[in-house]
Amino acid sequence: MYIYGKEVSKTTREELARHVAEFGSRYGRVPCLAVVLVGEDPASQTYVRNKILGCEEVGIRSISRVYEDGTPQETIAQELRALAADDAVDGILVQLPLPKGYDERYLLSLIPDSKDVDGFSPNNLGLLCMDKPRTVSCTPFGVMKLLESTGVSLAGKHAVVVGRSNTVGKPMAMLLLSADCTVTVCHSKTPDLSAFTRQADILVVAAGRPKMVRADMVKPGAIVIDVGINRVDGKLCGDVDPDVESVASYLTPVPGGVGPMTISMLLYNTYRAAVARENA
Ligand code: NAD
Secondary structure: OOOOOOHHHHHHEEEEEEEHHHHHHHHHOOOEEEEEEEEOHHHHHHHHHHHHHHEEEEEEEEEEEEOOOOOOHHHHHHHHHHHHHHHHOOEEEEOOOOOOOHHHHHHOOHHHHHHHHOOOOOOHHHHHOOOOOOOOOOOHHHHHHHHEEEEHOOOOOOEEEEEOOOOHHHHHHHHHHHHOEEEEEOOOOOHHHHHHHHHOOOOEOOOOOOEEOOOHHHHOOOEEOOOOEEEEEEEEEEOOHHHHHHHEEEEEOOOOHHHHHHHHHHHHHHHHHHHHHOOO
């Protein structure tokens, strides 16, 4: 059975739109997200467009700052400092990956923790590791909402995460651990990946390798979450072969699975950042 992110996301966004409207009546302003895009990568342009459309859908104000590839790094740094100091801005997002030659870590370090709506800052990631989450990385947060939507209890389940990036794999493992799963993290140096994936009650794949997980690598009845987004011959596909649907109890489609949830959680994080700033 498929878990459609669009459907789960619809409920989340409707609820959020009500909260945003209440926020507006209470504080006389609406939450505001600033999105910074550098370069002309078509996938990044699409993600940014969808994030801005998501803001409009729930009543969040958005500001976009677009720079050509080759813009001096200090120009972008100045912009980030200005957005950081701007009282009207609640959340700042730099669309990743940045084109070659930019120092991602340096530029992201200019976003204050309180406006880090992607949850990528060392403090926000550290708080998650300490079971005191403040802003949780949007994609893993969205995956938890998708798992919640199945109604299946996670406690005691063996969760296998394929991928160990700071933005997806690691925070995903932390969230599953906090939900009382037994967690195994696999990565590019894991020998015999299928020996691990076959043990998973919950399998989250975030490797960026088209259709890498085949049906024979999945335990019958497992819940499989496909985070991957790959373009093959101009078409989108995930890291999981669609045939897995015949073995799994649940599978997220690509597109239409994790992607819409990632944006919903970004909108939620922006609203939460605005509330926290009003109450600081
Ligand atoms: P990344 O390149 O930073 O990390 C990939 C991880 O996969 C690494 O830790 C690597 O060790 C592991 N890996 C690579 N090949 C492997 C293999 N053959 N076997 C086991 N592990 C392997 O990527 P990322 O930013 O974590 O993103 C992963 C995928 O998720 C990408 O396709 C990306 O586009 C997608 N993504 C989707 C969303 C969404 O909203 N749906 C959000 C973020 C990322």
